[in-house]
Every structure is written in structure tokens, then in C-alpha cells.
Amino acid sequence: MAPRVLVSDKLSPTAVQIFKDRGVEVDYLPDLGKDKDKLLELIGQYDGLAIRSATKATEKLIAAATNLKVIGRAGIGVDNVDIPAASRRGIIVMNTPFGNSITTAEHAIALMFAVARQLPEADQSTRAGKWEKNRFMGVEITGKTLGVIGCGNIGSIVATRAIGLKMHVVAFDPFLSEGRAEELGVEKVELDDLLARADFISLHTPMTDKTRNIINAENLAKMKDGVRIINCARGGLIVEKDLVAALKSGKVAGAGIDVFEVEPATESELFNLPNVVCTPHLGASTSEAQENVAIQVAEQMADYLIKGAVSNAINMPSITAEEAPRLKPFVKLAEVLGAFIGQVTDEPIQEVEILFDGSTAAMNIRALMSAALAGLIRPQVSDVNMVSAPVMVKERGIIVSEVKRDKSGVFDGYIKITVRTTTRTRSIAGTCFSDGKPRFIQIKGINLDAEVGQHMLYTTNNDTPGMIGWLGTVCGEHGVNIANFSLGRERMGGDAIALLYLDERIPDAVLDVLRANEAIVQARPLVFDVAAD
Numbered sequence: 440m441a442p443r444v445l446v447s448d449k450l451s452p453t454a455v456q457i458f459k460d461r462g463v464e465v466d467y468l469p470d471l472g473k474d475k476d477k478l479l480e481l482i483g484q485y486d487g488l489a490i491r492s493a494t495k496a497t498e499k500l501i502a503a504a505t506n507l508k509v510i511g512r513a514g515i516g517v518d519n520v521d522i523p524a525a526s527r528r529g530i531i532v533m534n535t536p537f538g539n540s541i542t543t544a545e546h547a548i549a550l551m552f553a554v555a556r557q558l559p560e561a562d563q564s565t566r567a568g569k570w571e572k573n574r575f576m577g578v579e580i581t582g583k584t585l586g587v588i589g590c591g592n593i594g595s596i597v598a599t600r601a602i603g604l605k606m607h608v609v610a611f612d613p614f615l616s617e618g619r620a621e622e623l624g625v626e627k628v629e630l631d632d633l634l635a636r637a638d639f640i641s642l643h644t645p646m647t648d649k650t651r652n653i654i655n656a657e658n659l660a661k662m663k664d665g666v667r668i669i670n671c672a673r674g675g676l677i678v679e680k681d682l683v684a685a686l687k688s689g690k691v692a693g694a695g696i697d698v699f700e701v702e703p704a705t706e707s708e709l710f711n712l713p714n715v716v717c718t719p720h721l722g723a724s725t726s727e728a729q730e731n732v733a734i735q736v737a738e739q740m741a742d743y744l745i746k747g748a749v750s751n752a753i754n755m756p757s758i759t760a761e762e763a764p765r766l767k768p769f770v771k772l773a774e775v776l777g778a779f780i781g782q783v784t785d786e787p788i789q790e791v792e793i794l795f796d797g798s799t800a801a802m803n804i805r806a807l808m809s810a811a812l813a814g815l816i817r818p819q820v821s822d823v824n825m826v827s828a829p830v831m832v833k834e835r836g837i838i839v840s841e842v843k844r845d846k847s848g849v850f851d852g853y854i855k856i857t858v859r860t861t862t863r864t865r866s867i868a869g870t871c872f873s874d875g876k877p878r879f880i881q882i883k884g885i886n887l888d889a890e891v892g893q894h895m896l897y898t899t900n901n902d903t904p905g906m907i908g909w910l911g912t913v914c915g916e917h918g919v920n921i922a923n924f925s926l927g928r929e930r931m932g933g934d935a936i937a938l939l940y941l942d943e944r945i946p947d948a949v950l951d952v953l954r955a956n957e958a959i960v961q962a963r964p965l966v967f968d969v970a971a972d
Contacts, residue, residue, distance in 0.1 A: 444489055445488050451733035458737050522753055544643075589672065597641055614837065649818070652676070665690075674700045773854055777856060797848075808841060867882050896962065
């Protein structure tokens, strides 16, 4: 029996034909995504659901989708899909991470021109018969400095286009290497330097805990007077009320805004300001981009439903059905090891070496490396997956190498990740025991045995008496429950580390207490994508 796919949003007719040509039955009901009740009633009939942004794949809908095997999102963002709920039901969630890149980059450049020359206001004035030639005094972009915050796939396209327009480009991106910056022709700088020097600032970073509200009153104050800001990335990157105040005061001369804190944005203070150009999230809205992502998602879904091939999956590695049972725990292990280093490393990573020892050397190395790289950069690039991670790492000029070797220790097999930055080298190793759960077995060359939990605390300190008791006391006094406590040290009186598996994320106030102790070198909260017990 042929698999059935429901297309509940508007997709290209070419995509519908691809499903049919590949032997998939398809129902094209482009308005169904807006009718939650009807969609809930029909979803149980389908093996696949192809959507854009209108359909909301909620936990309730996924619970009713008793036959659903794959959800395909034509586009990058999967905010409208409850990924944990889908994962629990064994439903693969796919996206098309690169189909919108050129279109979004071009929209950012278009907004920059529109803001520089006040084109929308000038258009309205001229249509009204006013001919206010002196009112609309613009600025040239030639010779100006463009600050690109986030120089990944889209940001790098914006940078190269701006260089072609004779702009000088400075870029802030923790994962951008000096080599990649030189290749692009941009100057790699820290954020404060970018804010102080840029005439135009364009945002191209994903929404993470580190980037949320990155344009706020404090950072606006660091900018040049008369700066112009473009945002085609995510609405929550800018504190809108702070931007409004800066626009009214003249600190910011203009802004081009395609994304908003709340969408759809039917009202905003930004709408009332003459020096702002607003568009309704049009970054991906060109016929070419819509066609590209629709074709990609149809091909990916059809390949999975007919052949079992998995690509661009958010919540599942690209592995075959035969190797899945044995490989899957080690895919999670690799992802967790990468996520550990990604969360404790602030400076740009130059090299990554992944060692596969013993039994792991005979596994699907490509899948394991992709999982490790996805975990490594996910703290900065939230929508990365196993397929896109190697591409994103390569774009940032990070050198990746693998090493395989025969069993060399007490474990049948383990994985070790080592990263190098300009200032230091970090390493972590882990394995899976018979229960299939990942374990940390070495950090910074120090042996330990630590169970991986959803919320953890990592500390490094001088090996002095009383530290273990003090850590436990501080957590206890602040109501932080410790599920597991693992320790290791280099030597007596040397470096010591601790990993605490906690019931919930440790509050910032507790971190402040820990960091105030001179014996504590660092105290880091960690979050891992593993089910809490």
C-alpha cells in the first residue's frame, strides 16, 4: 500500500508532482492548516505531513496522528512543530535548511538600501504630489562599514554582496575562524568593536540564550550616532522598545525590520516612525525560494517513505535501519560530548579532532561525527541538525579531523572530542554502558564516571579540602537537589573537576555564590537533550 502524504499549506505544484512521481499518494489541501479542528479529524489517515508556517503541528495534533511517520517543513524554522512530542512518537521532523539563504540575504541588502535612501517614505510623498526633494536626504553605502552579527550561511552571503558594493565588512561570530574571515574578505571583530565602528548593522544569528535581546539599550548606547540597523533573522534579537527610543532620539538614524517580537505583528510602535521600513517577514518570500524549499521537502519525505533514507532531520540521525539499534546510543553520546564542549567554550574554535577507540571505530563514523558537530555548535545555532552541521562548521573555517584506533583501554569502545582555540585545548571522552545511556569518562584528561542528565553543573577548582561539602551545602541551602555527584582530579592539590546532575537548571543566584569563591575556577550550567528521570 502506497504511503499517503497530506500537504496542508501552500506548496509548489512541482512538489506535489514529485510525491506522485515517487509513488506517494498526496492530498493537496493548502487551506487545511488554518482549520485546526478539521486537520485534527483527518491527520490520522496520513503517513506524512508537508507544511510551511501556517500549520501548527502541536502535541495535540501529533497525538491524533496515529499513522504519521514524518513531518516535512518547507523552510528553516520549525517553531510551529512540537519536536519533543514528535520525537516521543517516533515521528521524524525534517526541514530544508539552505533553500532560503540567498533570498533572505538579498532582502537584507534591499532593506539596507531602502533605509539609506528612505525609499518607502519618498514613494508615498511623491505619489501624494508633494515633490519633497530636499526632505529625503539619504546616505551612500559605498565606503561605509557594515557590521554583520552572525556570519554563517546567510550572513556570509550578505557580507560578500556588501563587499561587492564597496562596503567594508566587520563580522562578529564566535564560530568564524580567521581563515574563513580572510576567505570572505571580512574583518573578524568582537561585538563591542563592531557596535562602535559599524555605520550599518545587519543581524543574521539564530535565536539562542546568548543572542536573545542582543540589540538592547546597553548595546545601542555603544553604537555610532546615526547607525542604521537591519533585522531579517529573528524578532527576539532586538528589544523593540529600546530600538524605538533610540530611533526617536536620533541615536539610530533608521531601521529595516522584517521580523518582530510577536508575529503576526498587526500593531507596533515601530509602524509609527518615519525612519523605519517594515516588511511582514518576507525574508524567504521569492518565487525561487518557495520553489526550492518545496521541491526539497517533497524529495526528502518521498525518499524516507519509499526508501527509508533520512536527510535534514531535526530529531534523527542519518542512519540505516540495519545499523540503528547499535548505533543510536552512540549517536546520542557523540551529540552530548559535542554539546558539553560547545557550552563551555566561549572563544572561536579552530580545530576539532574526534577520536573513535575500539568498537566505535567500526561504526558509522559519518553519522557519529555529524552528531558530535551538531551538538558542538547547537548552543550558538539552535536550528542545526546532523546534515547541516558539517556544512556550517566548514563555512566557519573550522578544521575537522577523525582518528580511528584499536581498543586501548578498559572500555570496549569510546569517543573522545578535542577542540583547539587560539588560547587553549579542551577534551572530553565518553562511552555507553550496557543500558545504552551516555557517560562521561574523562574531562581535561581527568578520569571520572558521570551519568549524563538534562540539567548539570560543571565546576573546576583547586583540589582543596572541604570543596565537595561546600558545593553540596550551597546547593542544599538554595533548594537545588543533586541527583548525582561525580568527581575527578589531576593529582593531589592540583586541578579538580565536579559534575553535578541536578533535578532542574541551577539558578543564576546560586552560580553567583559559587563563582564568588576564590577556589572555584569556573562554574558552568549545562543542559543536555536527554530525558530527565
